[in-house]
Amino acid sequence: MGLLQKPEPLGYPRAARDTHTVAAPLLAGAALALAGVVAGADEKNFRWSGVSLLVLVAAAMALIASIELHQYSHQYLYSRQDIHDWYEIDPANTALKAKLYELQGDDYARWTKYNDRAVACFRMGTAVLGAGIITCVIPPEGGQQAIWRWAAAGLVFLCFVTEALWAVSIYREHKILRQMRGVLRSAVAKPRESE
Structure with missing residues (x-):
């Protein structure tokens, strides 16, 4: 049989979908809305507009x-299962089944490559958004309520550092999980057949 690939953990594609179709658009919209506020505001309201x-x-x-x-x-x-749903495969035709399984393994490797890049862009985007928020809340010279704005900048910085540490931690955990379970490029010796 050909190479078959599966995500580890199995719920990872759903989590990735939610991140990139719900969280990323909302955060991008928030970043652009805040950029609009900064662009339209008087320069004296921001230290580094x-x-x-x-x-x-x-x-x-x-x-x-x-x-x-x-x-x-x-x-x-x-x-x-998608292969079996879309192709009527004669059980005796092991060559076709092997070829389709091999293509699924190759396509899964492509998904992993581009999804990992999407995750890197999301992580970079959230980190840069945190830096952008910090630059917005730092009080301008002689600004009012400077102590509260500095406290807000400190809080965002703390969250920014926590997010960065968490991102590195889950990246390492996910990489180790993939390697431990042999998913990066492992062959599935005897795939379950669809009835």
């Missing part, structure tokens, strides 16, 4: 890239 605008737009573009990469990658994600 130009930097804030640039960082927020960069965050939005990274998040939009994650959406696009995910959409592109999703065409390569399908299961063994």
